Amino acid sequence: MPIALTPEQSALSDAVRKFGARHAPTDRTRKTFDDLAAGVVPQWWNELVAAGFHAVHLPEQVGGQGGDLADTACVIEAAAQLPLPGPLLSTVTAGAVALLAATSPAAESLLRDLAHGVTAAVVLPSDVGLNAVPTDGGWRVTGVSPVVLGACAAQRILAAAHTDDGGLLWFVADAGAVITEPECGTDLTTDVGRVRFEECRVAPDHLLTGVDAETARCTVAALTSCAAAGTIRWCVDAVTEHLRTREQFGKKIGAFQALQHRAAELLISSELATAAAWDAVRSADESAEQHTIAAATAVLMAAAPAPDLVLDTLTMFGAIGFTWEHDLHLHWRRAIALAASLGPATRWSRRLGELTRTTARDVTVRLGDADPVFRAYVREVLDRAVALRNDGPRYQGDYEQFATGDQRSAIADAGLIAPHYPAPWGLDATPRQQLIVDEEFARRPQLVRPSLGISEWIVPSLINAADPEVRDRLVPPTLRGELTWCQLFSEPSAGSDLAALTTRAVKVDGGWKINGHKIWTSSAQHAHFGALLARTDPDARKHRGIGYFVVDMRSEGVEVQPIRQATGDAHFNEVFLTDVFVPDEMLVGEPTGGWGLAIATMAQERVAIGNYVHNDRAGALRALAATPGPDQDAALRALGGIDAYSGAIKALGVRETLRLLDGQHAGPASSIAKVATAAMLRRTFEATLQLTGETALLQDTEPPVVAPYLHLPAELVGGGTREIQLNIIAQMVLGLPRG
Known part of the structure; x- marks a missing residue:
């Protein structure tokens, strides 16, 4: 997904790309490298000004388009994908910083000049920068x-x-009043x-007031990150096309799993970069603290990471990507320059760690007074x-939510346990109404929101496909928490290949007789029912001959044996089924239609696990970052990097929510969030163990270090391993050929 979320923003991005293809194709840009390095404005600049692309964010009263920074972000991202040469980014950034100034003649004059096509650049304050002394006048x-x-x-x-x-x-100087010293730049575009300012005189009418240095720096960082996101997006598109068409050993190289996984990882990095950059520009109207958190996240x-991501793209192209004639090195050079222009990344990670040690990024989608009738019902x-x-x-353990x-x-009978379910089990709630429910629960911290646990992934299949009598008998008590469930999918010999299951269901008089062996079954020891997959037709195609059954876990022939994990606990189980009779009415859907129901169930699980990013796992790291000592600086930087990653995942979720609120179809965010969340958890615990040192000699500490780490495999494997998710992203999202 690009930065653009609305149809209007998408049209704007398309218009920029068409403009670039018409006026600045790469072969033409290559002929102007020397002129660009000398600061010569491209010949088509006046046409770009006439189109208003440079002034989307400037107010109409000064000649701009009256849009906001998010609209301009779409322009910057699209221009970077081309890449469009010249001073667009620096000029747009100057306008964005000028908008921070309080009303003054200098600010208004500069904005009018920019709207009419004057080019500009920003010199941010630095330790060894410029000095000003007052003079007469x-x-x-x-x-x-x-x-x-x-x-x-x-x-x-x-x-x-x-x-x-x-x-x-803060002031504005004409180019003629200073000496500009060109340098041999990395970015050729x-x-x-x-x-150099040599006794440069600045009159009062050239002064800007009210510009906050931190806000200005974050504004520059946000827009620069949008350009970097565009560069990474170009890499995804270019390498995907290469993998789809390039052949080796008689087949498309995109069918090689190693390259599929690398391309999928590049897409994930691109989506996180885009989400973070978008969040940084949209945070411009928020508090200074929130703006800084979002901007630092975008930088990180x-x-x-853009230079290394482009380099990784180059290696997927092979030697051809390292040639002067290939466009890839132009994007590589630009990525290096963009990153360098924002200063050392370690400064941003430390600053972010200082803030997020005590303050989280607020990604709340504010709905205002939307749907007041529905909100009044929820409140009541x-x-x-x-x-x-x-x-x-509490059948699922000693937890308040169960x-x-x-x-x-009362909450269940009102349809608020799962409001998106159809009535009468839910409220057929729209995405906006689901957010209203979230808000109202959040406003009542004394009210613990009930959880469905594992049944959250099963009930939708019962509602959609179970026998009506079975559905009406099982769903209401499940919502009330009186019936608990387990998921009987995985098998010892199948691993992540769920369709390779061997558990058999044979038709008998009045039902089915099931024999098989399931493993890694959470909550089987106290579940009332289990959702089970079994092969009903051994002669059918692998994914077709599977049935979806509801098994009474108290049935004769069901044996549950706990599996003790490395933690010493036994959260998982093996389940042996020997001649277990399941009545006909407990078959959900068609005898061979279970695979589709299983996919729907696993999709529900991926969404749930992707949301685990909202659970903070960096408690020990935060404690270390708050403790003065030799490791505090390293802890702050590590914490900043981790919170940047989790912040980007949260922003990805917000973007998906806004798309759904706009009536668009769900995208691949859940699969992307699943892989990204696993990577974030790995980073979190790796940094925690490296910095807490001898604390990890003890299993139980406060704050906990080793205990949550030993639980990590359950989260990394649950809902599909990283490799399976990368296969899905490569083949279903990028469209790469199957091996």
């Missing part, structure tokens, strides 16, 4: 800027200089240079529920 600025993208092409310089009292002076997930139900109690048994009693029954 103004200020005098001296010093040399760091290397700045777009400095040579800029007709206006928006800069910040240090004053003697420790403050910052734009110029770089230093700006888009800009900083939950207010009544608060006054009730749960004093019944408690049974009057409170849970």
